[in-house]
Amino acid sequence: MNAALKTSWICDQARAIGFDLCGVAPVHGDENHLRELQHLPEWLNRGHAGEMNYLHDPRRADPALAMDGARSLIVVALNYNSARPYSTAVEAAATDSDAVPRGWISRYAWGDDYHETMWQKLNALVGGMREQWPEPFEARAYADTGPIIERVAAKYAGLGWLAKNTCLINEQIGSWLFLGVIITTLDLEPSLASDDSPAPDRCGTCTLCLDACPTQAFTEARVLDARRCISYLTIELRTAIPEDLRSAMGNAVIGCDICQDVCPWNRKAPVTTLGAFQPRNLTIVQSGKENIETGENESQPAATLFAPELEWLASLTQQEFSSVFRGSAVKRAKWRGLVRNACVALGNSKILRNSGTYPRVLALLANLAGSSDQLISEHAQWAISRLKN
Numbered sequence: 001m002n003a004a005l006k007t008s009w010i011c012d013q014a015r016a017i018g019f020d021l022c023g024v025a026p027v028h029g030d031e032n033h034l035r036e037l038q039h040l041p042e043w044l045n046r047g048h049a050g051e052m053n054y055l056h057d058p059r060r061a062d063p064a065l066a067m068d069g070a071r072s073l074i075v076v077a078l079n080y081n082s083a084r085p086y087s088t089a090v091e092a093a094a095t096d097s098d099a100v101p102r103g104w105i106s107r108y109a110w111g112d113d114y115h116e117t118m119w120q121k122l123n124a125l126v127g128g129m130r131e132q133w134p135e136p137f138e139a140r141a142y143a144d145t146g147p148i149i150e151r152v153a154a155k156y157a158g159l160g161w162l163a164k165n166t167c168l169i170n171e172q173i174g175s176w177l178f179l180g181v182i183i184t185t186l187d188l189e190p191s192l193a194s195d196d197s198p199a200p201d202r203c204g205t206c207t208l209c210l211d212a213c214p215t216q217a218f219t220e221a222r223v224l225d226a227r228r229c230i231s232y233l234t235i236e237l238r239t240a241i242p243e244d245l246r247s248a249m250g251n252a253v254i255g256c257d258i259c260q261d262v263c264p265w266n267r268k269a270p271v272t273t274l275g276a277f278q279p280r281n282l283t284i285v286q287s288g289k290e291n292i293e294t295g296e297n298e299s300q301p302a303a304t305l306f307a308p309e310l311e312w313l314a315s316l317t318q319q320e321f322s323s324v325f326r327g328s329a330v331k332r333a334k335w336r337g338l339v340r341n342a343c344v345a346l347g348n349s350k351i352l353r354n355s356g357t358y359p360r361v362l363a364l365l366a367n368l369a370g371s372s373d374q375l376i377s378e379h380a381q382w383a384i385s386r387l388k389n
Helices: 003-017 031-037 039-045 087-093 114-132 150-156 208-212 230-236 243-249 310-315 318-324 329-333 335-347 357-369 374-388
Strands: 021-026 072-079 139-142 177-184 218-220 252-254 281-290 297-304
Touching: 003 021, 003 072, 003 114, 021 150, 031 039, 031 150, 072 114, 072 150, 114 139, 114 177, 150 177, 230 243, 230 252, 230 329, 230 335, 243 335, 243 374, 252 335, 310 335, 310 357, 318 335, 329 335, 335 357, 335 374, 357 374
Parallel strands: none
Antiparallel strands: 021 072, 072 177, 139 177, 281 297
């Protein structure tokens, strides 16, 4: 089977497995592809990566270094948009008198861990390739875990363009996309011919995503200073959140969707039917509160990861966190990070002082302020001060 037929078979198989988009880019890309990758060292030298030291891997600036003899990058995309409202709509609907302060968990983390879902499908695709072509070849699948800049590879595989918020946008699907890459020694026909250009930039003069960022994380179009990004602050940052950024974080506890929520290309984004990406409903087990008759831990009514109650998140123990978020992308933030974030969100919650919630939240924060964990204690104290002022 020649290179073009192999590419056609792979993309047909990818769609049969459930991927929404598929394309192929050469490992040794054209000058524009390589030039785009060379922006990474400059971005890193500015310190924009913060504590994400893994981004300094030199293979990210040259995918040929990721595998000996690599020739092709197979890039796939999976839509994770669900039918729930965007964060901007939820925020607009909230009022100061809302009795239950709620946080925001990014849409990508509502359901099962996307890494596992993507790996399962990627490995199925690799398995099909090995059955189809018995000749020896190497293939390695990555789902946001390897030294490949997936969004740049996706652009040069014909899947879309890179928006001003740095996300990949597909004209039909939008930007709610998980990207996966298979790097392989197979010689495949690129999806874009040598004289073809990637999808044209259709952002035009729109700057809604840049203007809407609460922490002003974009230094310019397509340049993100991760150190100011709410997603970085709530997930990747392990130390204290800079105090000057806390009030701008609003009710975010895991990630941020605002720059995608306001994007016109997502107004009619299709909704996924995959159950794995729907908001989890959780039966909350409280450690140390045993049922007298059964001797087992008591369970409370189910909670949801769509706009979850902040008091519940802030009161989770390490054991409860591990149980609740098993198989969830939320676990990336770790227990102390989630509680830290919930404290900040409670401090920003604008609870009315004459509500029944106010003294209850203050008591919860006072308990956390006395924690032996200095990170949690500091952010709880900040939240108390903010609510009292």
